[in-house]
Amino acid sequence: MNQKIKKQFEAGTEVITTCTATSGNPPADLLWTIGDKDITHFSENTTTETGDDTRLHNTESRLMYAFNASDDQQYLKCESFQHDSLTSRSSLVLMNVQHVPVIQAIVVDSWEGNTVVVECLATANPDDVIYSWESDHGQTGNTGTSNKWELIDDDDDDEVTVTCNARNSIDSTSLTEIVKKPYIPTVPIPTENLYTSKKK
Structure with a gap:
């Protein structure tokens, strides 16, 4: 299920945001997007084991990103991705970027x-x-x-x-x-015999 919330920031301010995927096997990949733009390269991921069960892993991604005017009213999305099952969960945040x-x-x-x-x-x-x-x-x-x-x-x-x-x-x-000043071009009206062809 997608969770949708709204956050307000001022453009140019670097914001640190975290996203966590728990109890994954194998460990989840966490991907970040804002609108259609992939910003995963602004994040750092860490993976730890879940308690005593070494089969399960928690993954945390820490995004450090300065939002700009083009990000206003776009959804920031963190998506966890499991390679083997191809299932994903995501969290959406509507960015209200003041600029x-x-x-x-x-x-x-x-x-x-x-x-x-x-x-x-x-x-x-x-x-x-x-x-x-x-x-x-x-x-x-x-x-x-x-x-x-x-x-x-x-x-x-x-x-x-x-x-x-x-x-x-x-x-x-x-x-x-x-x-x-814009000018509308003048286009002559074609006459009936403007183009003719001869039949052989």
Whole structure:
């Protein structure tokens, strides 16, 4: 049976976690994963005999790992594995990893004339993110919890350099990107006799 619990940590903090498999014969292998990522190499295993019965063994694995933003809301899993019977038991821990905002991109939400609305795509934990902005033309803005900002393309050259600053209760981060006006390509409508073939 899988056991599921939830733990909260701050990103970058090394956490020591132990997992134990008891009374195994042969001794169990203990494997660690976070989401789809194998992190067993961050652990150390020790095996001891169970009391007076030398046939049975306890295995303890000690994981030393610093969780990061990509681990947030992922399950930390410790799985014991018996080679001969191919049976396993596992324990799942949902990781609530608090981290500064991670900005993936700044994208154009709309571009009408020289009025531009950009959107800052970010994730954070906690998600109490406050946004502020700058452009290469000296424009600035504070949009509070909204991740969208309206600005003007002053020189009407269909591109502008924008900086998004995202701050939560942990810390702040920023990203600067050049955004360009999107254009929908014009595709001619094929005429009925555009392609013809001759029958022999």
